[in-house]
Amino acid sequence: MILMRRILHIDMDAFFSAVEQRRHTEFLITHWEPKSISRETTFQKDVSDWQVLAKTLAEMTRDVVTSMKGEGYQCRTITVKVRFSDFKTYTRARTLAESTNSPEEIRRTAFDCLKRFELKKKVRLIGVRVGHLSELGPQPETLSSGSHKP
Numbered sequence: 001m002i003l004m005r006r007i008l009h010i011d012m013d014a015f016f017s018a019v020e021q022r023r024h025t026e027f028l029i030t031h032w033e034p035k036s037i038s039r040e041t042t043f044q045k046d047v048s049d050w051q052v053l054a055k056t057l058a059e060m061t062r063d064v065v066t067s068m069k070g071e072g073y074q075c076r077t078i079t080v081k082v083r084f085s086d087f088k089t090y091t092r093a094r095t096l097a098e099s100t101n102s103p104e105e106i107r108r109t110a111f112d113c114l115k116r117f118e119l120k121k122k123v124r125l126i127g128v129r130v131g132h133l134s135e136l137g138p139q140p141e142t143l144s145s146g147s148h149k150p
Contacts, residue, residue, distance in 0.1 A: 033133070037068050037075075040127025046085040048122045053114070060128045061110045065103045068130055074101040076132035080113035083125035092116045099134050106130065 039060040047053060057080070068075060079093035092113040100106065110128050 034071070034073070036129050036131040036133065037064050037071070037073070038079075038127060038129035039063050040081060040125055042083075042125045043123065046122035046124050048119070050119070053119070053123060053126055054111070056126055057110055057114060057128060058107060060126070061107045062103065064128055064130055065101065065106050068133070069101050069136075072136050073133040074099040074136055075106070075130035076100075076134075077130065078106055078109040078113060079129040079131065080110055080117075081125070081127035081129070082114075082117050082119075082123055085122040085124050087124070089125075090117065095132065099132070101136065 041056060041060065043052075075096075076099045077093055077095045079091050081089065081091045083089040094109050094113055096105070096109065
């Protein structure tokens with residue numbers, strides 16, 4: 001405690017007392033915005049089969065988009081991460097002109113990133129990340145059959 005006081009230059013007793021009394025809530029973080037959403041998987045055996053990599057990337061991309069949309073976000077940057085059997089790890093990313101939450105556009109962009117790797121070595125891990133997140137704005141209302149007014 002004495003060391004913390006010296007390092008932080010604050011009265012820890014007063015701090016903890018204030019927390020107990022629920023004062024000074026500026027010290028407590030109650031909400032945070034994610035910077036990115038990602039998924040990755042490590043294969044039990046190193047993989048060289050393009051079909052296995054493609055299927056895995058497609059499934060992870062679907063999961064990431066579902067999470068992103070469920071949390072009310074859209075993204076501008078899609079990144080694919082590959083770790084090879086020699087443990088060297090590389091990423092390829094693409095930033096879109098406009099934010100999107102379209103599963104097709106994000107999947108297509110992820111595969112464009114994957115194609116930029118030289119897959120001469122076996123792959124140990126593959127991952128996908130969406131970044132530059134922004135909250136979804138109001139969505140246009142869909143017209144139901146009985147609500148359309150001329």
